[in-house]
Amino acid sequence: MQKIDFPPDERWIVGVSGGIAAYKTAELVRILTRRGHAVQVVLTASALQFVQPLTFQALTGKPVLHALFDPGNEKNGMDHIFLARWAQQILIAPASANVIARLAHGMADDLLTTLCLVTDAEITLAPAMNRLMWEHPATQDNVALLRRRGIQIIGPDQGLQACGEEGPGRMTEPESIVLSIMEHRSRSKCRPILPETRILITAGPTREPIDPVRFMSNRSSGRMGFALARHAKAMGARVCLIHGPVTLPMPQGVDGIAVETAGQMANAVFDQIGQCDIFISNAAVADYTPREVAGEKIKKQPGEISLSMIRTQDIIATVADGSNPPFLVGFAAESGDLVSYARNKLKHKKLDMIAANRIGDPGSGFGDQPNALHVLWNNGEVILPLQSKDSLARQLIELIAQRYHQCGERHHVE
Numbered sequence: 077m078q079k080i081d082f083p084p085d086e087r088w089i090v091g092v093s094g095g096i097a098a099y100k101t102a103e104l105v106r107i108l109t110r111r112g113h114a115v116q117v118v119l120t121a122s123a124l125q126f127v128q129p130l131t132f133q134a135l136t137g138k139p140v141l142h143a144l145f146d147p148g149n150e151k152n153g154m155d156h157i158f159l160a161r162w163a164q165q166i167l168i169a170p171a172s173a174n175v176i177a178r179l180a181h182g183m184a185d186d187l188l189t190t191l192c193l194v195t196d197a198e199i200t201l202a203p204a205m206n207r208l209m210w211e212h213p214a215t216q217d218n219v220a221l222l223r224r225r226g227i228q229i230i231g232p233d234q235g236l237q238a239c240g241e242e243g244p245g246r247m248t249e250p251e252s253i254v255l256s257i258m259e260h261r262s263r264s265k266c267r268p269i270l271p272e273t274r275i276l277i278t279a280g281p282t283r284e285p286i287d288p289v290r291f292m293s294n295r296s297s298g299r300m301g302f303a304l305a306r307h308a309k310a311m312g313a314r315v316c317l318i319h320g321p322v323t324l325p326m327p328q329g330v331d332g333i334a335v336e337t338a339g340q341m342a343n344a345v346f347d348q349i350g351q352c353d354i355f356i357s358n359a360a361v362a363d364y365t366p367r368e369v370a371g372e373k374i375k376k377q378p379g380e381i382s383l384s385m386i387r388t389q390d391i392i393a394t395v396a397d398g399s400n401p402p403f404l405v406g407f408a409a410e411s412g413d414l415v416s417y418a419r420n421k422l423k424h425k426k427l428d429m430i431a432a433n434r435i436g437d438p439g440s441g442f443g444d445q446p447n448a449l450h451v452l453w454n455n456g457e458v459i460l461p462l463q464s465k466d467s468l469a470r471q472l473i474e475l476i477a478q479r480y481h482q483c484g485e486r487h488h489v490e
């Protein structure tokens with residue numbers, strides 16, 4: 077069986093400069109460490125006025141660095157050079173107008189700017205400042221200069237600012253910063269192996285209402301489906317993403333359709349299926365839904381109550397039974413004999429591929445936990461070992477593209 081090797085987890089320097097948005101960087105660092113990355117935080121002297129190093133030290137397990145000339149940290153007098161070489165990605169968030177100016181003009185007057193001059197890692201800035209500072213021609217010229225040098229600039233976003241003004245200058249939200257970096261990398265690295273292919277993806281949980289305030293749902297975060305959509309888009313596909321209730325930003329260039337219940341998800345899929353070449357059914361759709369939704373909130377009462385549930389429609393099986401189905405990719409999550417269950421499901425539901433993950437395995441986690449998949453098709457299988465959902469999604473889309481092309485694109489819709 078083919079086993080695919082993946083690059084080790086990444087090493088990031090997160091730089092923090094002096095702005096109010098520095099408080100949001102703690103959340104950013106938490107997202108990165110939970111993805112399995114090693115993070116070294118470097119603060120400017122001004123950043124120390126806004127945030128405490130201890131917060132970042134607790135989140136990363138590493139002492140925070142801020143001084144260029146620190147005999148304690150310079151074991152051989154050259155540690156800033158080693159740190160710059162160690163990093164695979166430098167992200168400065170928030171990036172102040174001042175740090176942007178210093179970088180644009182090649183200054184190396186503190187540890188953070190010196191690292192940026194020494195490194196050959198990717199550098200990304202997430203600016204945050206008052207809207208007039210951002211719109212000032214000096215800042216705009218500096219940003220344009222940095223962009224021309226290949227530095228990625230994310231944001232700033234529009235909105236209400238800490239100073240009470242409204243306009244461009246808010247730091248992009250931490251989750252969106254990380255996703256933008258992933259999207260940028262996918263665009264610059266990936267080959268357009270799915271040009272003009274239309275891909276329909278479902279993601280996230282569904283919610284089945286019990287009464288006006290209660291519902292049944294599951295732990296699906298939608299992250300895998302959103303990452304699949306992002307990579308499919310980056311590989312040249314036209315992507316439609318039907319998703320249940322999630323809190324994730326829609327990947328750039330992807331058409332999103334938000335639904336709530338299993339029934340709404342089924343209807344949205346049946347509406348779109350005729351216009352797609354590949355259908356990836358990743359949503360955790362409820363298998364059962366309450367027979368009736370109470371019109372009023374169900375009151376507390378003594379003793380037990382029972383809820384009568386009926387089966388929801390099996391979306392992918394219905395699509396497979398239709399005329400001229402697209403290339404079908406299903407998912408299976410099982411706690412028992414995963415592979416034989418998945419192989420049965422592949423055959424029984426007439427799928428082209430199935431991606432199975434074992435509930436309870438380390439890393440079979442929900443949310444932003446890493447994951448592993450066992451992918452099966454008619455006469456083959458591949459294990460995609462434990463890694464972040466983002467790189468797993470990229471591997472899976474490549475595999476789907478490969479199989480889709482090998483099958484002679486027999487499903488291609490005219």
Ligand SMILES: Cc1cc2nc3c(=O)[nH]c(=O)nc-3n(C[C@H](O)[C@H](O)[C@H](O)COP(=O)(O)O)c2cc1C
Pocket residue numbers: 092093094095096097120121122123171172173174175176204205206209
């Ligand atoms: C309360 C306060 C908030 C500030 N917020 C910002 C900000 O959001 N963005 C910015 O570019 N500068 C802001 N500044 C100004 C920077 O802190 C100042 O330009 C500093 O020199 C930046 O240093 P650094 O780039 O080395 O971190 C703020 C200053 C104060 C006093």
